[in-house]
Amino acid sequence: MAEYILKRCLALIIIVFATAFIIFTILYFTPGDPARALLGASASDAEVAAMNEALGVNRPYLVQLGDFFYDTFIRFDFGESWVYGRPVYEELAARLPRTVLIGLSAMVLNLFFGLLLGIFAGTHGSKWQDSLTMAIAMVFISCPDFWVALMMIVLFSLKLGWLPPYGIGGPEYYIMPIICASLGGIAVNARQTRSSILEVYREDYITTARSKGQRESVVVRRHMLPNALMPIITTIGTGFSRIVAGSAVIETVFSIPGVGTYMLSAINGRDYPAVRASVLFFAVFTCIVMLVVDLMYAFVDPRIKAQYSRVRRAKVQ
């Protein structure tokens, strides 16, 4: 097991390095002049040149890349925002909890309701309950997040006045963003769970369990669900990256100062240190969640567990 965890952690580090390299390179080769963007059209050429010199963007690619890696991974310093002059780290630290809160809560909702609906539909295979649940899921999969978000604001804030339409404050400010961030994923999870259950439903070991005289409810709980849910675990990670990808949209619609909106404004303002730091944050966040998911999988599936446990193998021989 330790070997497995080690392997996965190593993979995580490599992915983070690769992400850092790619984002740096993309920004380096992005056409246009950061100093021009920062100073505006009215700035003189001399001012722009001086600014570029100050930012260090005139130095060779490899020097800049080396600097960036050294600062980021050895000194853990993300630099200062080119736009605001404040350390990027401070800004990120203030915004990060909001994005993490929305992301993780959405993931939990995703799983909980996705499984619930999927199990409901799957165990009612091809009856009307199944068709109805899947039709609703289809609607949510096809609706863009921002549209659902706007509709919710119209309904719950403007019409009913139950929830604040945007901004941050108490917990009530997070209700709509979290729900919006999870809806699509709930639908995807529900569909996957359902098809997984319908597949397992035909498996021979289900018939075996019935042939022992086991009650149908126990057959479902003990034999069908664990086997049906096993493949779902692997999709948690992809579901989560979906949430992460959507967070910029959700934060923008609800005017939440999170990492997503930070990244968007940094891209618009050519604030390269801020862009790099927020992209890296998303990469690390996603990788950690995926790592946890993989470990969970290895822990619950005896086949994978045994693969990495020498004690067991020895005994089998």
Add this chain to the structure above:
Amino acid sequence: MDNTFLSVKDLEVIYTSGKKIVRAVNGVSFSLQRGETLALVGETGAGKTSIAKAIMRILPNPPGKIVGGVVELEGENLLEKSEAEMLEIRGERIAMIFQDPMTALNPLMTVGDQIVEGLRLHNDLTFAEAKKRAEEMLEQVGIPAVRFVEYPFEFSGGMRQRVVIAMALACNPDLLLADEPTTALDVTIQAQVLNLIKSLRQKYGTSMILISHDLGVVAQTCDSVAIVYAGQIMEYGTKRHVFKNPCHPYTRGLFNSLPSMNSDSDRLKPIEGTLPDPTNLPDGCPFHPRCPRATQECKIGVIEPVKVEPGHICRCIHAGAEKSVEDSKRIHSGEV
């Protein structure tokens, strides 16, 4: 004097998929004495598994459904029993061994837990007691008791089939339905597993329905034989009768397609053609499109079983013996 233990009469099973209806079992009748072994022989898709699952009422529903017939276990019709009553019968009085040991075990449960599950359903045992019993069963099928805690993926196919056998026999059932228990196994393992089943059921006095498409296996194991084709029994009798004097052209075809040591000809004669489409069975004898002896009469109406000698019936108008309504009635009621 009726010593009949299990009697199946006019059993009919269909599968519905969309608008199509697969007629998998079409009026199957046979009976079994206590301790007897009956073989159901036929090609893949003939309906053998459906017959066995129908007896236990574990057809996947939907799409499978029993639409007619009677299954009597010691005089009680199982098809009229409630689901709760069936739960008591499954595993306890009738147990089943499945065709493919690679898929018949739950991959996420230890083999021990899977044996214990059935034991505790039908016996008032604590886990520790059931575990002890399960370990004994494992030893009996030749698996060391320490492997109780292992998962199915840690076993080879033959070993898994032994686990399935241990599971089926754990509650000491009266009737064992063995659905091609050796088809998925290597030839060398096949004999071992068959001998294991044989010795265990002799020990416990279990009756058995052995499903197979291997006449060699049947010859070694069974008392009587029913040849199944397109959901019907084409020929049915004691092993001696059917093997010595096969009457149905299909049965003969099966024997001819077997490699034989002492035959002059070294060419096998497989039966031409394939099973008829079960959603659209031909009129008359379902075998007539492939039958070398088919005549115009074979293509119409319903072909009734004919008694060719005591204890031997055949569903063919060319089988020789006179056919009478009296006979087919008796045959249908399972007394042959």
